[in-house]
Amino acid sequence: MNTIRTAMLLAVMTALFMGVGFLIGGTGGMMIALVVAAGTNLFSYWNADKMVLSMNRAVEVDANNAPEYYAIVQGLAQRAGLPMPRTYLIDNPQPNAFATGRNPQNAAVAASTGLLQALTHEEVAAVMAHELAHVQHRDTLTMTMVATLAGAISMLGNFAFFFGGNRDNNNNKFGFVGVLVAMIVAPFAAMIVQMAVSRTREYEADRRGAEICGHPLWLASALDKIACGAERIRNPDAERNPATAHLFIINPLSGERMDNLFSTHPSTDNRIAALQAMARDMAGNNSQAASRRAPAPRQADMQQPSGPWGQAAQPEQPAQAEKPKPNPWGRNPTGPKGRWS
Template sequence: MAGNLKVFVLMAALTALVVGLGWMLGGSGGAVIALVIAGGMNLFSYWNSDKMVLRQQGAIQLSPSQGGDLFAMTARLAQRAGMPMPKLYLLPTEQPNAFATGRNPQNSAVAVTQGLLNHLSADEIEGVIAHELAHIQHRDTLTMTITATMAGAIAMMGNMMLFAGNREGRGGPLGGILAMILAPLAAMMVQMAISRAREYEADATGARICGKPRALASALARISQAAGRSVNLPAERNPASAAMFIVNPLHALRADRLFTTHPPTEERIARLMAMAPAAERPTAPSRIPRSGGPRTPWGRG
């Protein structure tokens, strides 16, 4: 409940930023127009965001026969979570990672990278899938889509302020410059705060769904280490999508890492380990056999 309240407050802050910039651009009429435009953008995103993101990432949908063990694992976890089976997609990149998208559990998708299948154990992959199902169950995919859309609108309006501020007499040139710089920065900070709050919740719920908090913690450690060593080109070309992945997919050398969309991996791991029963001991990792993994356009995973 506290997490949901925090998200509500942060969403209200984004809305206030949109209205405030609209007022600076055109008074009370501008505020109303800005709110209407933001609403229209959100409505478009509501219906089309999943297709847009999957297309940007080069995702390929897997059928039950192509998905093999991965498809069966996802179906089993979805049933355990009491939700419909999402569509399953493969991302042709060697960086281990995954994300979920869709406006609701009935219209959702889980996408995993080829690197995730190649480098993680079966238990770790199960933890990752459970984490993504938790995002769908909490409707985080819709929340993050709306916040990303509003953040984009705020950035666009901030740029407009540079030229409109002096003419309308609301802030002058200095106000326009400050709005151009500070408004997008504030929107980014709010977006980061929402994403971080939802990641902790998805970790906890995902651990309960799969019943293996240690496996999810191990997966986070492996993915985090690999993300700093490999490049996810589709994500690099579309950095706004970074918040959707289980671990920030942007390369460690990018300046984007200064404003990471995810909470510290070490903290996430510590919380998951605290959920594990005291008597639980790590077991030797079992891997999805290459000969039995999902058949993809590049061969079996």
């Protein structure tokens, strides 16, 4: 199904590319745009992941220079039945993460230094499980290629501003109106396709990621902290390349809040609510399973229990509240706090 969706999205992007080319240069411009679109599609398939990682200045790490982060990803990949993806770090204080790659055998996951500093070990694991869910669902090919093609269409619209307004150009039958359409409509259409790609898939990645890590509330807590951090901390690399925003687990752009229709991500509150409901369902199912397994109490068991020396057993003391675990770098979280802190 994802293969069909990818083919349809590529067809839409190619049509948009050709339409902008026609507005800029008529039939000749459309044919040139077709050739460029075909080359862009092929290039994107093989190299889009490298481009996205380069745009965000991600650096590959391994068990030697990031042992705990690498171990988290490795353990989750084994649990999900996936090949070990390449792991990258982004030197950026904004907490965020994304996945990329054309298939699970060529996948990569990237987390920012801000994410690793702000989140606990469990929350980092939940975020990376979410990203591995995208890899397992093969979302990364479509999302990465759309990011590349959407950026190309936006660049083509900018190109129209400089070269499409020549009224003496006989091939440009639409004149200045065509330039305006190319500048405004094409990037907007590309944004619409981005939204169609990412919004519905985030819920599925949340659900599967919670299954992989085994604790939906870990991911709910992480989403809240990441959203709070993204509101306060700018991501200059993402601002320079807005076509990649839909790849991240939380929108990294610092623009004002927009209506849900124009958001590249679902509402964080809605995602947290869905994870909370999932946690309740899992707890209920576990409780029912435990009650089915528990044997009926025997009469002897209902007598006063005695300890190993024939004395009445003392009631168990309530467990001490567990101290929060440090994050993977041995430090307690010092980054942005969410309502789960």
